Amino acid sequence: MANLAKNQELEVNVTDLTYEGLGVAKVDGFPLFIDNALPGETVRAHITKLQKQYGFAFTKEILKKSPDRVETKSRIYTQTGIAPLQHLSYPAQLTFKQHQIDELYKKQHLDIEVLPTIPSPQQTGYRDKAQVPVREVNGKLETGFFKRRSHVLVPITDFYIQDPAIDEAIVIVRDLLRKYNVPAYDEIHNGGVVRNVMVRRGHFTKMMMIVLVTRTRDLPHMAEIVSDITAALPEVASIILNFNPKRTNVILGSRSKTVWGQDYIEDDLLGSTFRISAQSFYQVNPEQTENLYKAAIDGAQLTGNETVIDAYSGIGTISLTMARHAKQVYGVEVVPEAVEDARVNAAANGIKNVTFKVGKAEDVMRTWRDQKLAADVLMVDPPRKGLAPEFTEAVGSMLPGRIVYVSCNPATLARDITALGEFGYKATQTQPVDMFPQTQHIESVTVLTRD
């Protein structure tokens, strides 16, 4: 460790930006990760924590400013991780994301061109889903967001990157919980009632779903709260109680009951209508989702004769869109409610050449391989942890001609491309699509083919 001490202040030159949006400065080769510091800047850094290999600091004063720095809306969006890149201009955020993928490819010795990031049509107020914790702060029930790497709730009413109609709904629900003296969840003693409020709003349909996640099986004053929510928020089509008694960071429990309206809301995408249940995944930036899916569908180069596997298919958004241009589509998804949504969505949109299976993609893929299912195109859109090794191994014996990989984590993408390389797959380009402006999250589409 360089000769540094906690609470020391020193002038440093920032040379890089980490995946989480922290500035990097090296002091005699020792990396300091600095909050609110950008590459090219000179800052006076205040050291907050030192470990063997690296340390953390915050910017006390900016001595030389980067031309990419923009004024921040509020420090709380950085503190909570809601918008850790809010101090970086939007064009620089797009370059940062392109560069991040490029760096990971270089580390893995992958020669793949990373194209400029497709910008999001909305750069704030884009999220169609919110999941906010409910806690007591200074004797009052509050909704907001946890400070990064903690469970300290910062009360927030304007969430900046969420649809403002969702922000408004959260405040209305918060005020009703206060009105009826419903206790907030007490994490330390595993007491209290309401843990989280989840709100989803169809961007195109404006249908809203409110999910109250409770530690207890029942919500006190439920009838009054439900009646007041529907009176205050005419867009609400569904109110759901989700029971989550466990000491866990996982937000939703496995049991839900609809206490008002439908079990789902609907939204429109690329000419189809989709039903979305509380437990189902749905992309959070709807206008940009159309661009993401267009890139994926273009990458599949469908002519109408292909058999397609859509692995990690969610509510069938990509499967149904591809089914219009393919012979047959097989979807696989682990969440049963999402598969139920996908089946209803296929029927509602008059699409017959698609079959959905509930299960782990790695298991179902091996079954399909054993059944000699020959796929021309394999579409994958896995969660952040990427493809399971068993999945990749099954791909290696099924050998679809083309793989379209939609990724939300470039680190696992680079790992998986390397693993697929063992079976002769190669990619020449990756197209980043900015689904999450103001945040460090990176979505991309890559096509792999075999020689």
Ligand SMILES: C[S@@+](CC[C@H](N)C(=O)[O-])C[C@H]1O[C@@H](n2cnc3c(N)ncnc32)[C@H](O)[C@@H]1O
């Ligand atoms: C990034 S989402 C993509 C969903 C869909 N393609 C879309 O665009 O809406 C990943 C999906 O994979 C599902 N999933 C997670 N692990 C899985 C597994 N092992 N096997 C199958 N599906 C899985 C999740 O439930 C989620 O619906």
